[in-house]
Amino acid sequence: MSQTGGDWDLYEVFIRSKNGMSHKHVGSVHAADDAMALQNARDLYTRRSEGVSIWVIASKNITASDPGDSAALFEPAADKVYRHPTFYTIPDNVKNL
Amino acid sequence: MYTTDLRTAEEKAKARESEPRKPAVDAASDGAFQARIDDDQFIEPKDDMPEAYRKTLTRQISQHAHSEIVGMLPEGNWVKRAPSLRRKLILLAKIQDEAGHGLYLYSAGETLGTSRGEMVDALHSGRAKYSTIFNYPTTTWADIGAVGWLVDGAAIVNQIPLCRTSYGPYARAMVRVCKEESFHQRQGFEIMAALANGTREQKRMAQDALNRWWWPSIMMFGPTDADSSNSEQSMAWKIKRFSNDELRQRFIDQTVPQAEAIGLKVPDPDLKWNEERGSYDFGPLNWDEFWAVVKGDGVANRDRLEARQNAYSEGAWVREAAEAYAEKQSNSAVAAE
Numbered sequence: 468m469s470q471t472g473g474d475w476d477l478y479e480v481f482i483r484s485k486n487g488m489s490h491k492h493v494g495s496v497h498a499a500d501d502a503m504a505l506q507n508a509r510d511l512y513t514r515r516s517e518g519v520s521i522w523v524i525a526s527k528n529i530t531a532s533d534p535g536d537s538a539a540l541f542e543p544a545a546d547k548v549y550r551h552p553t554f555y556t557i558p559d560n561v562k563n564l
Numbered sequence: 565m566y567t568t569d570l571r572t573a574e575e576k577a578k579a580r581e582s583e584p585r586k587p588a589v590d591a592a593s594d595g596a597f598q599a600r601i602d603d604d605q606f607i608e609p610k611d612d613m614p615e616a617y618r619k620t621l622t623r624q625i626s627q628h629a630h631s632e633i634v635g636m637l638p639e640g641n642w643v644k645r646a647p648s649l650r651r652k653l654i655l656l657a658k659i660q661d662e663a664g665h666g667l668y669l670y671s672a673g674e675t676l677g678t679s680r681g682e683m684v685d686a687l688h689s690g691r692a693k694y695s696t697i698f699n700y701p702t703t704t705w706a707d708i709g710a711v712g713w714l715v716d717g718a719a720i721v722n723q724i725p726l727c728r729t730s731y732g733p734y735a736r737a738m739v740r741v742c743k744e745e746s747f748h749q750r751q752g753f754e755i756m757a758a759l760a761n762g763t764r765e766q767k768r769m770a771q772d773a774l775n776r777w778w779w780p781s782i783m784m785f786g787p788t789d790a791d792s793s794n795s796e797q798s799m800a801w802k803i804k805r806f807s808n809d810e811l812r813q814r815f816i817d818q819t820v821p822q823a824e825a826i827g828l829k830v831p832d833p834d835l836k837w838n839e840e841r842g843s844y845d846f847g848p849l850n851w852d853e854f855w856a857v858v859k860g861d862g863v864a865n866r867d868r869l870e871a872r873q874n875a876y877s878e879g880a881w882v883r884e885a886a887e888a889y890a891e892k893q894s895n896s897a898v899a900a901e
Contacts, residue, residue: 474681495671497680500890511664534611
């Protein structure tokens with residue numbers, strides 16, 4: 468085992484910049500447990516009042532889509548332009564629609 | 565801070581030899597990859613990428629991270645001797661930022677598949693490089709001013725284009741770093757300005773620091789374009805957006821007037837404004853010294869590495885205690901269920 472083997476778990480960090488906004492991914496930290504992950508995230512990502520709330524989650528608990536599946540997952544939406552309001556023709560004199 | 569390939573010519577040649585020949589099928593996917601790059605798309609962690617792109621980035625990002633971490637050492641030297649409480653608080657905050665920058669970068673590096681532990685091991689065993697600039701000693705308080713003003717200043721010039729580098733996690737880390745870096749440069753300049761406006765002895769100290777830090781700072785941009793073989797590939801991949809020489813010129817052009825504004829003289833007898841180019845001409849750089857420091861002949865090479873190794877081994881008990889505590893907590897949580 469290397470000198471630094473047994474590197475602690477990786478956690479992903481999400482910060483709410485202010486109330487009214489959703490949490491946004493900002494980066495990651497290593498920690499021995501959840502509480503330490505929160506403390507490390509606080510030290511690392513909020514040194515300049517960047518947030519009012521922090522979420523941390525062990526990276527191993529995140530399930531992510533595979534870029535190789537992008538076509539199957541996301542391309543079907545591309546030919547459904549009728550889902551957007553701009554698809555429809557409305558007479559110029561009709562308002563509030 | 566330092567983002568140029570630091571390997572010597574021999575090391576680069578050796579790496580090229582050991583690189584396996586690419587099978588034909590790889591060339592096609594490399595073509596698709598290059599098309600994405602040419603289209604200015606960002607590359608994200610799980611995307612297909614040529615092995616060489618991954619390797620180049622891993623080397624550059626980890627080297628960059630190591631530089632941030634080792635960069636704390638020359639400044640730490642002055643925390644206890646800062647001339648006022650105000651200066652001490654500022655210096656502590658700056659050093660904490662450097663630790664943070666190192667961590668953002670290790671995070672970005674890990675997304676390429678190399679663990680932080682492996683990267684740190686490579687630093688501590690001397691296999692990995694960090695910026696040569698930190699192998700120069702900080703002998704007076706004015707050096708802290710010069711480091712902030714010149715070293716962080718050069719780093720900013722280097723890092724701003726990296727905010728648009730083609731690898732997403734690296735670019736995002738750089739956006740954060742650049743936002744924080746500006747305070748580092750301004751506090752350094754303020755130290756220099758205060759000394760330059762002080763007693764004759766203080767002004768002499770400021771000039772002396774500028775004399776010693778000027779050349780190493782402009783060498784931070786790496787070898788001249790003619791001697792930088794890896795740059796071309798990095799430019800094609802849009803990891804780098806400007807050449808070493810372009811960035812060096814940009815830094816010199818913006819820094820010379822700053823020195824003049826506080827009555828200090830840049831130690832280059834050949835420095836002259838070139839009306840036609842709209843830039844400063846400058847004298848030849850001493851690359852022999854640069855490569856000597858890269859290879860480990862710098863005044864502080866051994867000290868820096870030893871300080872890192874000691875910090876790591878002396879912190880072992882803290883890590884062990886944290887692990888024991890985490891285990892105990894999870895055991896009692898299981899027992900309570």
